[in-house]
Amino acid sequence: MLVLARYPEIGMNGMGTQPIASTGTFRERRLPDPCAMVIFGASGDLTERKVIPALYYLVRERLLSDEYSVVGCGRTPFTHDQFRDKMRESVAEFLHLSAEERNQFPQGFGKRLFYQQGDFGEAAAYDKLRELLEQLDRERGTAGNRLFYLATPPSFFPVIVTGLGNARLARPQAPDQNWTRIVIEKPFGRDLASARDLNRSVTSVFSEEQVYRIDHYLGKETVQNLLVFRFANGVFEPIWNRRYIDHVQITVAEDLGVEERGSYYEEAGCLRDMIQNHVLQLLSLVAMEPPAAFRADAVRDEKAKVLRAIRPVPFDRVADSAIRGQYRAGHARGGPVPGYRSEPKVAANSTTETFTALKFFIDDWRWADVPFYLRSGKRLAKRASEIAIQFRRVPHLLFRDCATQRIDPNLLIVHIQPDEGMSLSFSAKLPGPVMKIRPVTMNFRYSEVFNASPPTAYETLLLDCMLGDATLFNRQDAVDLSWQLVDPILARWKEDGDRGLAFYDAGSWGPAEADAFLAADGRVWVPPDTTH
Numbered sequence: 001m002l003v004l005a006r007y008p009e010i011g012m013n014g015m016g017t018q019p020i021a022s023t024g025t026f027r028e029r030r031l032p033d034p035c036a037m038v039i040f041g042a043s044g045d046l047t048e049r050k051v052i053p054a055l056y057y058l059v060r061e062r063l064l065s066d067e068y069s070v071v072g073c074g075r076t077p078f079t080h081d082q083f084r085d086k087m088r089e090s091v092a093e094f095l096h097l098s099a100e101e102r103n104q105f106p107q108g109f110g111k112r113l114f115y116q117q118g119d120f121g122e123a124a125a126y127d128k129l130r131e132l133l134e135q136l137d138r139e140r141g142t143a144g145n146r147l148f149y150l151a152t153p154p155s156f157f158p159v160i161v162t163g164l165g166n167a168r169l170a171r172p173q174a175p176d177q178n179w180t181r182i183v184i185e186k187p188f189g190r191d192l193a194s195a196r197d198l199n200r201s202v203t204s205v206f207s208e209e210q211v212y213r214i215d216h217y218l219g220k221e222t223v224q225n226l227l228v229f230r231f232a233n234g235v236f237e238p239i240w241n242r243r244y245i246d247h248v249q250i251t252v253a254e255d256l257g258v259e260e261r262g263s264y265y266e267e268a269g270c271l272r273d274m275i276q277n278h279v280l281q282l283l284s285l286v287a288m289e290p291p292a293a294f295r296a297d298a299v300r301d302e303k304a305k306v307l308r309a310i311r312p313v314p315f316d317r318v319a320d321s322a323i324r325g326q327y328r329a330g331h332a333r334g335g336p337v338p339g340y341r342s343e344p345k346v347a348a349n350s351t352t353e354t355f356t357a358l359k360f361f362i363d364d365w366r367w368a369d370v371p372f373y374l375r376s377g378k379r380l381a382k383r384a385s386e387i388a389i390q391f392r393r394v395p396h397l398l399f400r401d402c403a404t405q406r407i408d409p410n411l412l413i414v415h416i417q418p419d420e421g422m423s424l425s426f427s428a429k430l431p432g433p434v435m436k437i438r439p440v441t442m443n444f445r446y447s448e449v450f451n452a453s454p455p456t457a458y459e460t461l462l463l464d465c466m467l468g469d470a471t472l473f474n475r476q477d478a479v480d481l482s483w484q485l486v487d488p489i490l491a492r493w494k495e496d497g498d499r500g501l502a503f504y505d506a507g508s509w510g511p512a513e514a515d516a517f518l519a520a521d522g523r524v525w526v527p528p529d530t531t532h
């Protein structure tokens with residue numbers, strides 16, 4: 001978990017503060033134990049774009065022990081050197097390395113990379129892996145500590161777990177002994193039944209404390225800052241409830257289409273791909289009660305309580321709480337783009353949703369009757385992830401005779417991407433003799449205040465795994481609860497086929513039905529990124 005206490009005091013706009021030059025101050029300086037990290041799926045996209053660059057960053061920032069090694073596993077045959085060369089090109093591309101850093105790669109990070117070719121379904125691959133790990137323990141001081149990272153298609157998760165178990169590579173955690181942990185990528189199941197099956201496979205080999213279910217949204221700086229914002233400031237928590245908050249909106253918008261991932265997306269759809277995991281996690285952080293301590297189980301207990309308190313959407317009332325849409329041809333990212341049904345590997349009559357809007361209520365004392373509106377979609381007008389907390393209007397309109405007819409309610413926006421930060425809008429008097437009122441905004445941007453880009457989520461999460469801190473990872477109960485919430489909606493949409501599927505132009509903010517959905521409650525979607 002990040003420790004932010006090292007920052008000097010800051011103002012909302014950063015004025016009067018000393019910017020911090022080094023990104024190294026982001027974290028408490030506790031180094032993880034020596035360890036070997038094994039990446040299954042090392043020739044794949046995630047490894048190349050996220051995992052290896054994140055590890056390189058941690059090494060460059062001196063956040064890892066000197067005794068670390070990384071073993072990539074995949075089907076493609078590579079020698080160690082071929083794998084190192086490929087990873088050097090990836091890191092150079094994704095972290096914009098200087099020529100000097102690129103040249104130093106083989107003597108530094110490159111020397112710690114190894115490759116083990118094999119098929120995940122073959123027992124021999126795990127025996128070879130065990131031999132290599134034992135050799136690294138002897139020669140590189142990795143001390144028997146192992147972090148397995150499953151960056152593979154989900155169908156391989158149970159296969160690899162079983163392979164590790166059979167090869168005696170999944171020793172249970174024992175206090176004061178070397179450790180073994182496993183990181184499992186999303187998606188964790190495709191419905192409640194499959195998530196439970198997967199969990200049974202995983203926990204038949206590893207104990208729950210060894211399992212780190214990753215959701216990279218939770219590693220983002222602003223998402224963690226939401227906890228600091230709520231629980232390290234006296235100003236906001238007293239008004240963080242139904243008495244002062246009118247409603248909450250969470251938007252996760254992408255401007256990209258499905259690109260090359262048509263066959264995956266046809267099976268997934270927006271509700272599974274985004275809402276069940278990222279968006280519900282964000283909701284639980286906004287809505288949870290203060291945990292008793294900032295420890296993994298205390299935080300995860302509170303998050304699970306929120307998910308448990310969300311009112312289920314009954315199968316026969318799905319249309320009252322959920323909208324689904326699909327993009328048709330339009331304009332996005334500066335040019336014409338095809339509709340979803342014309343994308344590669346997508347059925348010409350597909351009913352897969354590329355857009356979802358939902359309304360949830362949390363049935364507890366803090367949030368009774370406060371709607372949480374969630375929306376996510378592909379090929380929307382811009383890429384933006386935001387949480388908008390709209391406060392109630394003032395109870396009495398004092399300024400009746402002024403030139404302003406309507407006073408906007410206060411709005412707090414947590415910007416998650418592309419720029420991380422927060423903004424708070426409130427009413428102010430326009431200068432001049434006439435009483436005119438206008439909303440103004442206080443902005444806090446990470447990049448301005450701290451003079452540094454926050455690390456991407458993967459650095460934070462990988463380091464947390466190595467430190468044994470599971471606070472930002474999903475526990476099985478939260479996974480089950482979120483599937484329980486979306487399962488009836490998925491079932492209803494499956495039964496309905498294309499009945500009720502709304503269409504929207506690529507490059508717009510989604511179907512008109514989503515606007516009507518909020519208008520029916522007398523509300524509008526907050527346009528993302530307008531105040532930041």
Ligand SMILES: NC(=O)c1ccc[n+]([C@@H]2O[C@H](COP(=O)([O-])OP(=O)(O)OC[C@H]3O[C@@H](n4cnc5c(N)ncnc54)[C@H](OP(=O)(O)O)[C@@H]3O)[C@@H](O)[C@H]2O)c1
Binds near residue numbers: 154187
């Ligand atoms: N890509 C992303 O941005 C992203 C983001 C979030 C989550 N994820 C999740 O991360 C996981 C990996 O995604 P990805 O996009 O990296 O997938 P990918 O590019 O398709 O990579 C799959 C990897 O698995 C290996 N593999 C497949 N079958 C194998 C077998 N029988 N034996 C040995 N190796 C085998 C492949 O090796 P060969 O290529 O050598 O055959 C490749 O290294 C998925 O669960 C995905 O949902 C990905």
